[in-house]
Amino acid sequence: MNKNDFNILIVEDEFIAFAYLKNILEQMGFENILDAKNADNAKEIVFDKKIDLVFMDINIEGSIDGITCARLINEKDDIPIIYTTAYADINTINDTKETNIFGYIIKPFNYEDVDVTLSVAMRFLEKKNSTLIIDEEFLLTKDYRYYKNSKTLKKNGVVVNLTKKELEIFNQLYLKFNQNISYELLSSEVWEGKDVSLSTIRDTISRLKRKVPEINIENIPNYGYILKLDK
Secondary structure: OOHHHOEEEEEOOOHHHHHHHHHHHHHOOOOEEEEEOOHHHHHHHHHHOOOOEEEEEOOOOOOOOHHHHHHHHHHHOOOOEEEEEOOOOHHHHHHHOOOOEEEEEEOOOOHHHHHHHHHHHHHHHHHHHHOOOOOOEEEOOOOEEEEOOOOEEEEOOEEOOOOHHHHHHHHHHHHOOOOOEEHHHHHHHHOOOOOOOHHHHHHHHHHHHHHOOOOEEEEEOOOEEEEEOOO
16 A cells, blocks of 8 residues: 555644654655644544545544544544544443544554554555455546546545545435435445435435535535536
């Protein structure tokens, strides 16, 4: 896996701890490292960018702790989570099992601790990506191409950073392009039948449309959406 294309988010409210971990990751060759000081910052970043892995401090500032923040992130994207914590009791460990956990790093940690834990997550992601050898490419516009198997959207050869839900919605629209797609279908296919409000669907599609303004996604009043392509 190309480390230059790998986006890591560090959720940590102590600057010294963030800077220390960031320095270790940079020594390993990672360049795209983002930071968030609390759950709100973290959710904004995950909504806006494609994040491949999260280092999550369990005891972050604010009303939402790191485990709850990870749970909220995984509702939007199935991103691997590596927890950093000064302690890990049984109750804490059990709570983290509800998230996409890939390990713990106990503070104070060193280069080797990070390397071992990160290697497990990297091997998993590499194995996951290796299954996407053959990918069908579809020209949407002169600038945009969609890769159906990997559910990847590119503009002029550069991957468009979409969240998991945004990608799932786009995939549903693509599979039935030039056809009206109902809110009910999107709820069933993207949210797997879970109770989701219309405002959540509309907000997600609004973010999607802002990221790909040249692609013609239109609202069908009181029904749903349509992806219009010249095919």
